[in-house]
Amino acid sequence: MVAGExxxxxLAARMLSGLRPRIPDARIHGIGGPRMAEHSFINDWPMEKLSVRGLFEVLRHYREISGIRRQLREQLFNEKPDVFIGVDAPDFNLDLEIDLRQAGIPTMHYISPSIWAWRGGRIKKIARAxxxxxxxxPFEEQIYRNAGIPVTYVGHPLAQVIPLEIDTAAAREELGLDPRFKVVTILPGSRMSEIKYNTEAFIRTAKILxxxxxxxxxxxPMAGNAQRSYYIQLVVAAKLEGVPVLLIDGRSHTAIAxxxxxxxxxxTASLEVALFKKPMVIAYKMMEASWQILKHMGYQPWVGLPNILEGEFVVPEFLQSAATPEAMAEAIWTQLNDDVLQNNLKxxxxxxxxxxLRDTAGISAQAVLDVIGQR
Known part of the structure; x- marks a missing residue:
């Protein structure tokens, strides 16, 4: 298995929670994170090596990432695993899957690339991989059936992890927040590149508010120690350390709740927020050169998953130059003070x-066992 962020x-940990009890003695290894490790997953390389986003950012790390893929490919050619499962990370996994499949190794890909949003031509590559x-x-299933690619809709694992009813008061108590005053949670991203481009604008938004x-x-909330250190470095460089912020390690779900x-x-974080039934403002910044290329490649007017699933702008989006602290702060202020809007979004x-909501762990685990059985 290879998960890149x-x-x-x-996602992979949810699958493993259903798969590991059915094959307790299997050796499951590759590239993953701490949640996968909870299910006896063996890491061959640290997942952070693949957590790079943006065209030019990827180019800077291309040699190292290609080297990891080449070594992993050779290892799997020799090992001939019962199945290879690429978990998202399509730019890394699809090429690897093509090579493995040609070598007779069954390949699965868990979570479709967003071919319904941009780069729809990738479906031809996916068919080979x-x-x-x-x-x-649910709407993705028919896309793959039409292309003749075996497919299973497993539901979204977040829909099982996140409860239908949210206990906001308990979450605030856990974080030591004052129940009398309102709370805004800021999620600048888990990738280092996301933190680099989003942090200053997001914290300037907090200052306005x-x-x-x-x-x-x-x-x-910060995803890890490296992210926390980099975030603090950026805040200090922007002279924003005086902005009153509660910086916490992990516990992003508690912070959203x-x-x-x-x-x-x-x-994916925007979908998490939606499943917590919270109003949100979606924003994103990246290297300008990457943006100039990517902004012409989308098929839909939305980039946020809640808006894509609803087919309209149910929450505002601010991208690149539009993601100004003033605009984001005004949108957040509106959401904080509009009870009708809050109830409608809920x-x-x-x-x-x-x-x-589906039995994601059980359905995905059975699909893996079926592919192994077909071999």
């Missing part, structure tokens, strides 16, 4: 949660 680690696709959104309402509580609204970098996100 924190969200992939979570993947013996069986596992998808997490706390200047307007000094009792407002700002919570910023505690929030009245969330400022979140686009990605209803819509609850319906979304039910749509995505």
């Amino acid at each position: 924190t969200s992939g680690d979570m 993947v013996s069986h696709m596992l998808v997490v959104f 706390t200047d307007r309402e000094p009792n407002l509580q700002i919570v910023v 505690a929030a009245d609204t969330v400022l979140v970098a686009s990605g 209803d819509r996100f609850t319906a979304m949660h039910h749509t995505l």
